[in-house]
Amino acid sequence: MEDIHYTCQWGTGERWGDAPSETGMSRLALSDADKAARDWFVSTTEALGCKVTVDAMGNIFAVRPGLRNDKPPTFVGSHLDTQPTGGRYDGILGVTAGVEMLRVLADNWTETEYPVGVVNWTNEEGARFPKSMISSGVWAGDIPVETAHSLREVHPGTATMADELKRIGYLGATPASYESLPMAAHFELHIEQGPLLEMSNKKIGVVTGVQAYKWFTINVKGRDTHTGTTDLKSRADALLTASKMILHSHRLATANNALASTGILNLKPGSTNTVPGSVTFSLDIRSPSDATVAKMKELILQDFPKIASGEDVLDSNLGCTASLPLKVEIIEDFNSPATKFRADCITSVRQSAHHILGPNSHNLIMEMTSGAGHDSVYASKRCPTSMIFVPCREGVSHNPREFCKEEDCALGTQVLLQSVVRFDRM
Amino acid sequence: MEDIHYTCQWGTGERWGDAPSETGMSRLALSDADKAARDWFVSTTEALGCKVTVDAMGNIFAVRPGLRNDKPPTFVGSHLDTQPTGGRYDGILGVTAGVEMLRVLADNWTETEYPVGVVNWTNEEGARFPKSMISSGVWAGDIPVETAHSLREVHPGTATMADELKRIGYLGATPASYESLPMAAHFELHIEQGPLLEMSNKKIGVVTGVQAYKWFTINVKGRDTHTGTTDLKSRADALLTASKMILHSHRLATANNALASTGILNLKPGSTNTVPGSVTFSLDIRSPSDATVAKMKELILQDFPKIASGEDVLDSNLGCTASLPLKVEIIEDFNSPATKFRADCITSVRQSAHHILGPNSHNLIMEMTSGAGHDSVYASKRCPTSMIFVPCREGVSHNPREFCKEEDCALGTQVLLQSVVRFDRM
Ligand SMILES: NC(=O)NCCC(=O)O
Numbered sequence: 001m002e003d004i005h006y007t008c009q010w011g012t013g014e015r016w017g018d019a020p021s022e023t024g025m026s027r028l029a030l031s032d033a034d035k036a037a038r039d040w041f042v043s044t045t046e047a048l049g050c051k052v053t054v055d056a057m058g059n060i061f062a063v064r065p066g067l068r069n070d071k072p073p074t075f076v077g078s079h080l081d082t083q084p085t086g087g088r089y090d091g092i093l094g095v096t097a098g099v100e101m102l103r104v105l106a107d108n109w110t111e112t113e114y115p116v117g118v119v120n121w122t123n124e125e126g127a128r129f130p131k132s133m134i135s136s137g138v139w140a141g142d143i144p145v146e147t148a149h150s151l152r153e154v155h156p157g158t159a160t161m162a163d164e165l166k167r168i169g170y171l172g173a174t175p176a177s178y179e180s181l182p183m184a185a186h187f188e189l190h191i192e193q194g195p196l197l198e199m200s201n202k203k204i205g206v207v208t209g210v211q212a213y214k215w216f217t218i219n220v221k222g223r224d225t226h227t228g229t230t231d232l233k234s235r236a237d238a239l240l241t242a243s244k245m246i247l248h249s250h251r252l253a254t255a256n257n258a259l260a261s262t263g264i265l266n267l268k269p270g271s272t273n274t275v276p277g278s279v280t281f282s283l284d285i286r287s288p289s290d291a292t293v294a295k296m297k298e299l300i301l302q303d304f305p306k307i308a309s310g311e312d313v314l315d316s317n318l319g320c321t322a323s324l325p326l327k328v329e330i331i332e333d334f335n336s337p338a339t340k341f342r343a344d345c346i347t348s349v350r351q352s353a354h355h356i357l358g359p360n361s362h363n364l365i366m367e368m369t370s371g372a373g374h375d376s377v378y379a380s381k382r383c384p385t386s387m388i389f390v391p392c393r394e395g396v397s398h399n400p401r402e403f404c405k406e407e408d409c410a411l412g413t414q415v416l417l418q419s420v421v422r423f424d425r426m
Numbered sequence: 427m428e429d430i431h432y433t434c435q436w437g438t439g440e441r442w443g444d445a446p447s448e449t450g451m452s453r454l455a456l457s458d459a460d461k462a463a464r465d466w467f468v469s470t471t472e473a474l475g476c477k478v479t480v481d482a483m484g485n486i487f488a489v490r491p492g493l494r495n496d497k498p499p500t501f502v503g504s505h506l507d508t509q510p511t512g513g514r515y516d517g518i519l520g521v522t523a524g525v526e527m528l529r530v531l532a533d534n535w536t537e538t539e540y541p542v543g544v545v546n547w548t549n550e551e552g553a554r555f556p557k558s559m560i561s562s563g564v565w566a567g568d569i570p571v572e573t574a575h576s577l578r579e580v581h582p583g584t585a586t587m588a589d590e591l592k593r594i595g596y597l598g599a600t601p602a603s604y605e606s607l608p609m610a611a612h613f614e615l616h617i618e619q620g621p622l623l624e625m626s627n628k629k630i631g632v633v634t635g636v637q638a639y640k641w642f643t644i645n646v647k648g649r650d651t652h653t654g655t656t657d658l659k660s661r662a663d664a665l666l667t668a669s670k671m672i673l674h675s676h677r678l679a680t681a682n683n684a685l686a687s688t689g690i691l692n693l694k695p696g697s698t699n700t701v702p703g704s705v706t707f708s709l710d711i712r713s714p715s716d717a718t719v720a721k722m723k724e725l726i727l728q729d730f731p732k733i734a735s736g737e738d739v740l741d742s743n744l745g746c747t748a749s750l751p752l753k754v755e756i757i758e759d760f761n762s763p764a765t766k767f768r769a770d771c772i773t774s775v776r777q778s779a780h781h782i783l784g785p786n787s788h789n790l791i792m793e794m795t796s797g798a799g800h801d802s803v804y805a806s807k808r809c810p811t812s813m814i815f816v817p818c819r820e821g822v823s824h825n826p827r828e829f830c831k832e833e834d835c836a837l838g839t840q841v842l843l844q845s846v847v848r849f850d851r852m
């Protein structure tokens with residue numbers, strides 16, 4: 001808990017309570033605040049006897065030697081970057097729990113069979129550079145390093161990842177690849193970020209997989225005109241059209257039992273008395289089923305151009321006056337298929353959880369699928385992987401009020417440590 | 427035409443054609459570009475024999491003495507500021523036509539009975555500081571000067587009007603008031619900004635009044651949550667709710683034969699995987715009838731809170747999953763009731779137009795109401811006022827492609843000059 005709150009001095013966010021630690025976080029990837037947290041991670045893990053390697057994506061691998069070092073380390077991994085208005089636990093808990101694991105091993109003179117390590121992945125959130133989990137994606141060989149290096153920040157849209165990695169001194173010489181930095185396994189402790197554990201009074205989620213998601217950018221192109229002199233039928237209103245699309249994406253999500261969300265919307269020119277000629281917005285589509293995500297994509301590709309051209313996808317145009325046709329462009333930015341974690345790692349987590357929670361453990365453990373993406377998704381493509389979830393207050397995350405009880409942070413960390421040790425023995 | 431294109435070197439906007447003058451304009455009120463255009467206006471009118479006064483709103487009054495100077499001048503007025511992506515004619519035509527009038531009077535050694543003047547009003551567009559016609563509003567005594575001075579720019583939201591008036595050196599010592607700077611009359615030449623003149627092959631619009639409008643700021647407050655872990659019914663999605671409101675405002679406009687437009691929308695926090703907890707948007711409502719604008723306001727005050735709380739204003743919630751309730755705040759920022767211009771000024775414009783257009787004039791003149799607001803609205807509260815419209819290409823304005831033929835600029839300017847001279851004689 002000390003590490004969590006100490007490191008949250010870098011990128012402290014909005015205050016929601018009176019206690020010193022009752023603020024959110026705003027530590028966008030590769031910002032100055034992120035650099036400070038990284039520097040802490042490097043010096044702390046080195047002080048605990050680790051060898052630290054930074055790769056070409058700024059991923060930081062801290063490795064503690066084992067009795068034998070002829071096999072890859074078993075890793076704990078998560079991320080120190082946050083949402084623009086995020087909380088103190090998403091990602092941060094996972095990394096600081098890894099540091100705590102190193103400390104417990106050191107304090108107890110424990111030697112593992114093989115090396116163990118902790119990795120801090122870069123830009124997991126996808127909040128600043130708009131592909132989530134991009135740096136574990138490069139490590140896994142799924143995303144070309146050039147694509148990642150040239151990815152531009154969402155706002156104000158000037159710096160690329162390579163620019164910012166260089167600027168803060170975290171553009172490492174080691175290739176970002178599972179081949180140069182192999183892992184025996186990857187374990188990740190994370191807050192659930194949803195309400196299921198809390199609602200059912202469980203303490204530990206044994207995560208068996210992650211749902212599928214795709215991110216899109218939608219560009220709507222109409223025509224700037226005067227709001228006072230242009231009658232409704234002579235308009236090509238990009239914001240009205242975008243509003244219809246956002247609404248329709250929710251209708252489709254409801255009908256297909258999927259999720260649809262728009263978190264970013266920018267319009268031009270941005271004047272009270274000018275009908276906006278141009279709108280760009282993000283669309284995030286999710287479902288545990290790849291087929292459902294694919295179907296949602298198909299429906300969007302089919303219906304958005306109809307909405308733009310004025311065809312009646314929304315019943316009777318919802319009583320709006322028919323206007324001039326607009327154009328729409330739909331770009332798929334990011335794709336994360338449904339992930340199933342490996343049975344051996346899941347078993348390691350399940351057994352550790354039962355062992356730690358004691359006789360009543362069957363009432364306190366839940367097997368579950370993650371709604372959010374995590375670096376474990378990409379890790380699982382190249383090594384055995386699983387995750388541990390702990391409850392967070394009201395299931396709220398990506399919000400300054402995000403909160404996880406000390407007791408739950410501790411339980412999760414114990415399960416994490418034991419999962420790693422079990423796997424190492426195995 | 428030389429003055430128009432020469433002064434458009436300050437704040438040149440987006441290119442749309444190959445000729446040097448085929449660009450739009452981006453000259454926000456009180457910007458450096460606006461200062462340069464103002465400096466030109468001051469030096470040019472002084473060189474034409476005018477006395478120049480700057481008032482506390484930065485309005486610039488250039489006055490040419492008459493044979494007798496014991497009565498207030500007859501003014502021509504308009505504005506040199508533009509939309510962020512505006513054109514070369516909106517406002518600029520009116521001011522440069524006024525300068526041309528001064529030039530014609532000087533070149534021809536013409537003496538008017540009473541003084542005549544040209545006024546450049548500050549921030550007519552309301553694009554940078556979000557109240558249109560604010561400085562003629564202060565002059566007319568309708569808007570307190572303190573309110574105007576403390577009005578903050580739309581983007582990035584730091585500077586006030588007073589700050590920027592001071593910064594560019596146009597915070598004049600003379601009170602902004604019809605009492606310190608009275609007018610005998612106010613004539614304004616403007617592009618129509620709509621399609622009616624062009625569609626009906628008319629050359630001159632005799633403007634008899636201006637439709638009513640109100641501007642609102644709508645704040646929608648929900649809750650930031652994770653897009654992947656928060657099911658649809660556990661969300662309080664401020665952007666989905668704003669989309670419904672924007673759509674609904676268009677349904678209401680369609681049903682009531684009014685106009686509804688949203689030109690600005692900002693959301694927080696702005697991350698692909700965070701459901702936005704907060705959205706602010708502008709709403710511009712117009713109709714020639716005050717009663718219709720009042721009714722639209724009433725319907726919005728009644729329906730938007732229902733949409734926020736999840737009541738079914740949009741039929742069956744449009745097939746969207748019902749979610750958590752949100753809050754909405756509706757602020758009226760600006761109100762311009764329907765305006766009727768004065769018969770004597772309208773007559774002056776009508777007679778001048780017939781005189782200039784010759785035998786076929788009855789086919790070339792149209793009496794009309796303005797869809798857009800103009801400084802003439804506020805001027806008309808304190809002196810006889812009317813306006814002259816000329817056609818613009820496809821009725822498009824607030825767009826870089828805004829265009830008015832040289833021939834039409836010239837005809838409008840002739841009608842303007844003659845209207846002023848007729849009124850002066852009268
Ligand atoms: N855990 C988390 O918030 N990850 C960000 C990637 C996502 O959008 O699911």
Ligand SMILES: NC(=O)NCCC(=O)O
Nearest residue numbers: 228273550551558798799
């Ligand atoms: N003429 C013009 O564009 N005026 C701006 C005020 C309005 O929104 O009507």
